[in-house]
Amino acid sequence: MPVARDIPSASHPNSLLHRLFRRWWRQQSPSRQDRFATIAPLISVLMFLATITATFWYLRNEEIERAGEALRRDTEISQQQIRLHLIENQEQLVRMARELATRDIAPEEFLPHAAAFQRERPEVRHLTWVTAQRQVRASQAVLSYESVASEKPAKHNPSFPGEGLALASEAAFIAARDTRQPVYSRPFTDADGMAVFQVQVPLIDRGNFAGTLIVEYSIESLVRYYVPSEVSRRHIISVVGPELQPLASTVTAMPGQPVVPPSLQHEVPLAPMANGLMLRGQGYRTSIGLIGNTLFWMVVALSVLTVWMLLGTWKHMRRRAQIQNALAQETNFRRAMENSMLTGMRAMDMEGRVTYVNPAFCAMTGYAEADLLDGKPPFPYWPPDRVEENTRLLQQELQGRSPAGGIEVKVMRKDGSIFDARMYVSPLIDPRGLQTGWMTSMTNITEAKRIRDQLSASHERFTTVLEGLDAAVSVLSVQQGELLFANRSYRLWFGADARGHGQLAHSTPAQSYQAEADEEVDGLSGLPTQELTEAGAHPHEIYVEPLAMWFDVRTRYLQWTDGRLAQMLIATDITSRRRVEEQAQQQAEKAQVTSRLITMGEMASSVAHELNQPLTAINNYCNGMVSRVRNESINTEDLIAALQKTGRQAERAGQIIHRIRAFVKKSEPQRQPSQASEIVDDAVELAGIELRRRKVAIHTYVAQRLPTLMCDPILIEQVLMNLLKNAAEAIDSAGLPSARRNIELRVVPRHTAEEGGVIEFSVSDMGPGMKEEVLSRLYEAFFSTKAEGMGIGLSLCRSIIESHRGRMRAQNLYNGTTVTGCRFAFTLPVDLTQRVDAQPVPEVPDVAAAANPNATAS
Missing domain, CATH: 1.10.287 (Helix Hairpins)
Structure with missing residues (x-):
């Protein structure tokens, strides 16, 4: 472990800084000091590697800058050579154009002058004398003489201007005519497929434009003849067009071989006047670079090896410190666990001498640790009346024949009180694998034994209650189909097997699940155990034919004591x-x-x-x-x-x-498909006898295309007969005049959120109505407003309607605050979607409207 040296503070100028550093170093823990001591060499190696890398990088950049400077110099030299040559040619062409304009040279004399000009300049494709009307008067092509016999302009040749044509030569011709100055055209491809450009010198005769002298240069020849050879040996010099497409180059790429992109590049304009041509210089680095440098990789390898060794040393030191800390923590944890646990621990050697007891053991027995260590049997916590039995158990323990489930003994405290305990014995093995003694754990089971006795008594009481029930109670395992529990009533009615449970639950007992021998399979995979055990009972009634008995059966799922999913069934007679x-x-x-x-x-x-x-x-x-x-x-x-x-x-x-x-x-009573119109016709026919006797008119309205009713038609006729008869009696007993002796019977479809689709039958009269207290007691059994009435008519009617899952109601009809009649109505459920092209239901008219056009009087 590195130790800081004391440096004399009086003779050193930085004594204060050294004192502060020494104080800070002493405040660090030994593990942290070791970490800092390891990190310092690691940082120095990394700094050395960074310095070497930066040096190589600097040298590489210097080399790249030198190569780039050489490329720029060679490119500019090539540009100057070509520019000087073009400017020299332009001066001679200007003199020739002046002679042509002043007619010092005839068309026949032009060709020798042009041939002499071309022989000295191999880059010239042709010289052409063009008039102001774009007619070629004379033209000297490469290695040939051509004279113009006609005055017609050249057509279909991009080298000659054509009026209205989108040609580079036409654009240069117009520029020369307008500016009266030599004009360089943009590069184009001539009739032979070569990349060329032109310089057109205007012919000025006494201030008038008389045509142009066209000189066409081959771009490839310019590069070939006027780029210095020493430049072409060092770099690639090429000419590119306005769209940066290569037109000519000092190096021709081999067909079928990939072109390696250059690492250096420099571009400068080519022609004396801007025409879009650029001279591009390209070069390659000759050095292997930083990554390919062997010396660099050797330095990197040595640095990495040093870093790896330092990291390994640091990791080893760190692991050793972690092991030491873990060992200290484990020791403290075990000591704290032994001191805090409620189980008493006692260690003995092979002769039965006590070598260790924990605080819990001392707290259980009431003896101090000094009273128990090095003690031999009989121990002080043995009850006097159980010394022989405890001695036998100790010999059994020393011989290694103690049961795995432990032994139950009586232990006496120091104050003389006795409690029940259970002891478990395990051998003590040293690091060499030899047994050195026995470890005994002791647990106070007095409270647990008392709770077990209480649970046993509670189970007996619970079983007695279940056995005394008149209902059959059974529990069936869902997974194995095994009957887990059955009370006395179940065994009396169905025996001791699971067939009765399956019969009551509308299913056969589940077959026993057999798992495959080579794998473990969850038999309840996918079964929603939580939802099943939380679901409530679903009662249903079942008739058991062999017993000739009806049972109310309620089932639910529960989790059995061993964790299995089970179905409990309670069947009541x-x-x-x-x-x-x-x-x-x-x-x-x-x-x-x-x-x-x-x-x-x-x-x-x-x-x-x-x-x-x-x-x-x-x-x-x-x-x-x-x-x-x-x-x-x-x-x-x-x-x-x-x-x-x-x-x-x-x-x-x-x-x-x-x-x-x-x-x-x-x-x-039997329900059958019935039509509402037929039921109404039969009821009105029977009631018509009574209505005619009492001189009461009836108006009926039955909606068309009503769906079919599933009902007992005789019972529904009985209800209608009762309502019509009551209405007729109410009108007759009130002695109403003929205008109010009317009854209206309507049958219409309805749909409400509460009842859904129904057919409503309503009977409305124009009688005196009923009192509110009578309406509240109208359906009570044996209640009647008639002196001779029995009070079972309306009550029976309501029972009939409710048995058909319908509803019945009564209400008074009012005109303002005056009662003008009474209305009885009942509904029968039906599927309204069965109606086809049903007509809209008209509004219910007032009962007084006897002259209803849709009503038929009987």
């Missing part, structure tokens, strides 16, 4: 209740028939009067036919007509009797 309900239903059916008989009894006189009319008509027809037959005053046609009338009257009487018999016939 409701056979007696079902019998009572069946008897009540039979009594209700009898009451319905009795009500119909009472209704027909009350209508007996009306029915007799109704039957008297067709019977009297039949008698009259028969007597008349007999008299006329005796007098021989009837022919065949009259006899047939009389017989037909007699038959119709007999048929009318038969229909009346048939409806009455169907209405009062005792039959089992």
Whole structure:
């Protein structure tokens, strides 16, 4: 471990800084001092590596700058050579153009001068004399002489200007004509496919534009002849166009081989006047660079190796410090755990001498550690009456024959009190693998034993309660299909197997799950255990035919004591209740028939009067036919007509009797598809007898295309008959005038958020209405507002409607604050989507509107 040296503070100028550093160093922990001592060499190596890298980088940049400077110099030298040559040519062309304009040179003499000019300048493609009308007067091409015989301008040749054509030569011609100065054209491709550009010198005759002298340069020849050879050996010199496309170069790329992009590049303009041509110089670095330098990699390798060794040393020191800290923490943790745990620990050697006890053991027995260490049996915490038994158990423990589940013993405290304890024994093994003694853990089980006894008693009481229940209680394992519990009632009714549970739960017991031998499979995979155990019971009633008994069954899922998912079932015997309900239903059916008989009894006189009319008509027809037959005053046609009338009257009487018999016939209630219009027709036909007797008119409205009802039509007719009869009696008993002796029967579809789709039957009268206290008690059994009434009519009607899942209600009709009638209505549920092209339901009119166009009077 490095130690700071004491430096004399009187002789050193930085004595204060040294004292501060020494004080700070002494305040650091030894591990932190070791870390700082390791980090210092690491930082120095990293600084050395950074210095070497920076040096190489600086040298590389210097080399790149020198190469770039040489490239710029060579490019500018090439530019100057080409520019000087072009300027020299331009001066001679200007002199030649002046001679042409002053006619010192005839067209025939132009060609020798042009040939001489071209022989000395191999980059010139041709010289052409063009008039102001763009006509070629003479032209000297490469290595040939051409004379112009005609005055027509050249066509389809990009080297000659053409009026209205988008050519570089045309643009230069116009510029030379306008500026009266030599103009360099933009580069283009001539008829031979070579990249060229032109210089057009204007011909000025006495101040007038007389044409141009066109000189066409080959860009490739310029590069070939006027770029110095020493420059082309060092760098690549090329000419690029306005769109930076290469036009000519000192180096030609081999076909099919990739072109390595240059690392250095410099561009300068080419022509004396701006025409878009650029001279580009390109070069490559000759050095291998920083990354390819062997010396650099050797330095890097040595630095990395040094850093790796320093890091390894630092990591080793850090790991050793961590191990020391972990060992200290583990020791403190074990000591704290032993001192805080409630389990008593006792260590003995192979001879039974106590070598260690923890504070919990001392607290349990009440003895100090000094009283127990080095002690031999009999120990002071052994009860006097159990010395022999404890000695036997100790010998068994020393011989290694103690049971794995521990032994239960009695322990005496120092104050003489005794408590129950359980001891577990395990051998003590040293690092060499040899046993040196025994470790015994002791736990006070007095409270646990008391709780266990209480739980056992509670279980017995719970089992006694379940066995005494009249309901069958069973618990079935969902996974194995095993019956986990069954009380006495279940065993009495279904035996001791799981078939009764499955029968009550509407399912067979689950088959036992067999896991594969080579893997562990979760039998409850995907089963929502939490949701099942939190779900409530779902009661349902089941009839068990072998027992001839009805059961109310409630099931729910729960988690069994061993963690398995189980289904609990409680089946209560409701056979007696079902019998009572069946008897009540039979009594209700009898009451319905009795009500119909009472209704027909009350209508007996009306029915007799109704039957008297067709019977009297039949008698009259028969007597008349007999008299006329005796007098021989009837022919065949009259006899047939009389017989037909007699038959119709007999048929009318038969229909009346048939409806009455169907209405009062005792039959089992049965629901069948029925039409509301047919039910209304039959009810109105039967009630019409009573209504005509009481001189009450009825108006009916039945909506068209109503859906089919699933109901008992006789019971619904009974309800309608009762409501119509009550309305007629209310009107008759009030002695109302003829204008108010009306009843309206309406059948319309409705849809409400509470009931959904229903068909509503309503009976409205124009009677005196009912009092509010009567409306509140209207459906009570045996309550009636009539002196001779039995009080079962409306109550029975409401029961019939509710049995069809409908609702019934009554209300008074008002005109302001005056009661103008009463309205009874009931609804029957139906699927309104069955209606096809249903017409809109009209608003309910006032009962007083007897002249309803949609109503039919009976």
